[in-house]
Amino acid sequence: MTPNEIRAIHDLPFPELLFRAQGIHRTHWNPEEIQFCTLDSIKTGACPEDCAYCPQSARYDTGLKIEPLKDVQAVLRGAAEAKANGSTRYCMGAAWREVRDDKNFDAVLEMVHGVAGMGMEVCVTLGMLNVDQAKKLKSAGCKVYNHNIDSSKDFYETIISTRKFDERLETIDAVRQAGLEVCCGGIVGMGETIDHRIHFLQELTEMDPVPESIPINHLVPVEGTPLADLPPVPPLEFIRMIATARILFPKSRIRLSAGRTAMSDEMQALAFFAGANSLFTGEKLLTTPNPGESHDHRLMTALGMRVEGALA
Ligand code: SAM
Ligand code: DTB
Ligand code: SF4
Numbered sequence: 001m002t003p004n005e006i007r008a009i010h011d012l013p014f015p016e017l018l019f020r021a022q023g024i025h026r027t028h029w030n031p032e033e034i035q036f037c038t039l040d041s042i043k044t045g046a047c048p049e050d051c052a053y054c055p056q057s058a059r060y061d062t063g064l065k066i067e068p069l070k071d072v073q074a075v076l077r078g079a080a081e082a083k084a085n086g087s088t089r090y091c092m093g094a095a096w097r098e099v100r101d102d103k104n105f106d107a108v109l110e111m112v113h114g115v116a117g118m119g120m121e122v123c124v125t126l127g128m129l130n131v132d133q134a135k136k137l138k139s140a141g142c143k144v145y146n147h148n149i150d151s152s153k154d155f156y157e158t159i160i161s162t163r164k165f166d167e168r169l170e171t172i173d174a175v176r177q178a179g180l181e182v183c184c185g186g187i188v189g190m191g192e193t194i195d196h197r198i199h200f201l202q203e204l205t206e207m208d209p210v211p212e213s214i215p216i217n218h219l220v221p222v223e224g225t226p227l228a229d230l231p232p233v234p235p236l237e238f239i240r241m242i243a244t245a246r247i248l249f250p251k252s253r254i255r256l257s258a259g260r261t262a263m264s265d266e267m268q269a270l271a272f273f274a275g276a277n278s279l280f281t282g283e284k285l286l287t288t289p290n291p292g293e294s295h296d297h298r299l300m301t302a303l304g305m306r307v308e309g310a311l312a
Helices: 001-012 014-028 072-082 103-117 131-140 153-159 165-177 194-205 235-248 266-271 294-304
Strands: 033-043 089-094 121-125 145-146 181-183 186-188 214-218 251-255 276-280
Touching: 001 014, 001 194, 001 235, 014 235, 014 266, 033 072, 033 103, 033 214, 072 089, 072 103, 089 103, 089 145, 103 121, 103 131, 131 165, 145 214, 153 165, 153 181, 153 194, 165 181, 181 214, 186 235, 214 235, 235 251, 251 266, 266 294, 276 294
Parallel strands: 033 089, 033 276, 089 121, 121 145, 145 181, 186 214, 214 251, 251 276
Antiparallel strands: none
C-alpha cells in the first residue's frame, strides 16, 4: 500500500474510519474481549543507547533507580502473581543494547522456561539479537519477541543516534528466522508529523509476514529526557492511529501500550472501539506509572467487557 493510500484511510471522516475499523475488528476478533499482559523490567536503566524518549538511557538523568538483572525466582514469583490477576501474557524487558552470550542470557533463558511452564505466553524484549540467540529463546519456550521500529525511518534517525533503523529491521529478521512471533510497533507523540506516522505504518505493512502484534505507545514524557516537555497528541489523532492500524492489520493484535495514565476511560473505550484489543496491566510499565490492575478490572466492568482468557 502506498503512503497516500494509507493517509486516505487515516484521514477518513471520523465516523467512517471508526465504522470500518470496528467492522474489520469484529470479523477477526471478539470485540468484547481485551487481552491483559504484564510487563516486568528484569534489568533496569544504565542503557548505553540514547533513545530520546527513554528514561532508561544512561545519557539522561531521570532519577531512575538502576537495577541489575533480577533473580530468576523473583521473576517467577511476579509471573505467578500476574497469572492470578488475569494476565495471559508475560513480557520481560531488559535495558540492553543487545543480547550477549553470557550468564545473564542463560538466566533469561531460565526465566523464559519457568514462565512458559506456568502456561503463560512469554514475550521478551532485550534489544538487538542474532538468529542463534533467537533460536535459544524459542527452544526455552518463548513465543514472541518485541522489537519496535518506533517511527518512520526518517524520524527515527532524529530520535536515536546510537543505532540505525536498518539494525532494528535486521533483528526483526533474525526473530522471524528463528520462528518466533514478532511484536513490533512504535510511539506517537515524539514530535513527529502525521506523514511520519503514515510512513511508520507503511514500514510495518512491508514486513512479510506482518507483525502478529503491534504496540501503539503514547509517549510518556519523562523529566530529564530530551522529549520531557512535549505536549500530548490530541486524543482524536491518537484514535485515528489505532483505527488505521486495525484496518491495515486485521489479524494482528493492536496493543494500547504506554501512556494510558494520561488517557481518560472514554478515550480508552474509543481506542477499544477502534480496534485495540490488548493492554498492559499493573501499577508500572517498565519504569513509568500505569493505571493498575484494579482500575483496569473496573474499566472492563464499566464497559461490559471481559479479560480475554479469564475464567469467569
Ligand atoms: N531495550 C530494548 C529495546 O530498545 O528494544 C527493550 C526495551 S525498550 C524500553 C521497549 C520499548 O519501550 C521502546 O521501543 C519504546 O517503544 C518503548 N518506550 C520506552 N520509553 C518510552 C516512553 N517514555 N514512552 C513510550 N514508550 C516508550
Ligand atoms: C512496548 O511497545 N511498550 C512496552 C513494551 N513494548 C516493552 C514498554 C513501554 C515502556 C514505557 C516506558 C517505561 O515504563 O519505561
Ligand atoms: Fe535502551 Fe531500549 Fe531505552 Fe533505547 S529504548 S535507551 S535501547 S532501554
